[in-house]
Amino acid sequence: MPLAAAGRAGPASPAGEASLDRAAALCARRGAQLTALRREVLRLVLEAEAPLGAYALLDRLKASRAGAAPPTVYRALDFLVEQGLIHKVERLNAFIGCVDALDHPDDCGCAEAHDHPHQFLICDRCGATAEISDPGVALALARAARAAGFAPRKATVEVEGVCARCAAAG
Numbered sequence: 001m002p003l004a005a006a007g008r009a010g011p012a013s014p015a016g017e018a019s020l021d022r023a024a025a026l027c028a029r030r031g032a033q034l035t036a037l038r039r040e041v042l043r044l045v046l047e048a049e050a051p052l053g054a055y056a057l058l059d060r061l062k063a064s065r066a067g068a069a070p071p072t073v074y075r076a077l078d079f080l081v082e083q084g085l086i087h088k089v090e091r092l093n094a095f096i097g098c099v100d101a102l103d104h105p106d107d108c109g110c111a112e113a114h115d116h117p118h119q120f121l122i123c124d125r126c127g128a129t130a131e132i133s134d135p136g137v138a139l140a141l142a143r144a145a146r147a148a149g150f151a152p153r154k155a156t157v158e159v160e161g162v163c164a165r166c167a168a169a170g
Contacts, residue, residue, distance in 0.1 A: 019046065019102045020107060023085050026101065026129040032083060033059060042097070045086050050127045051094035089120050089129055091158045096120075099131050123163035130163075 002163075024034040024041060034042070038102030044060050045052055054073050061068045077095060080086040085102065086095045098118075121130045137157060145152045 016043075016046065021100060023083075026085070027083055032079070034083075037065070037072065038076045038079055041073065042080055042085055042123075045080070045095050046097045046102070051089045051092050051096040051129050052066065053092070053094045054148060057095070073105065087118060087120075087131065087156075089157065089158060090128070091122060091160070092129070096129055100133055120156070120158045121163070122158055122160050123166055124160055125162055125166040128163050128165070 007099075020034075020039055020043060024039065027034040027040050036117065040061065040103060041057060054070065054077060057077070058068060058070060058073045061073060065072075076120055077086070077088075081088055083101075084098055087096050088095055100118075117135055118131055119137055123129070140157065141155050141157070
């Protein structure tokens with residue numbers, strides 16, 4: 001499995017534009033709107049080689065929207081996370097596109113909240129990050145939590161290590 005969002009076609013490509021169109025349709029079905037600004041922020045997240053922080057996004061956004069300010073980016077990011085189109089990788093304080101929402105919007109098993117189990121594999125060397133969605137991991141966490149008398153609301157697992165490319169490079 002390749003790390004980062006690189007497994008998907010870039011948004012400048014026809015396949016990338018199709019991903020953005022699917023995101024807009026998904027939002028519309030939920031009664032929300034993927035505005036031009038939100039679409040642009042989503043495009044920037046998707047075309048990034050690795051998860052992007054808010055200020056890196058702001059710098060990239062200023063290329064097309066000179067007046068963009070931090071609140072602009074934060075509001076767009078909050079919306080995209082709420083819609084399940086992107087995830088925040090807490091360890092990196094950065095954002096990555098949701099593979100399930102954009103590649104399988106109709107069958108990802110996520111209704112309105114888009115709260116599917118997801119885990120992230122984060123390379124310590126190059127920062128590449130992959131989202132995986134393994135229900136077995138979520139089930140094991142839920143069982144362990146129940147055994148401890150804990151009722152989890154949400155779980156995100158972030159696994160740090162070395163990706164295959166960096167391991168091969170030594």
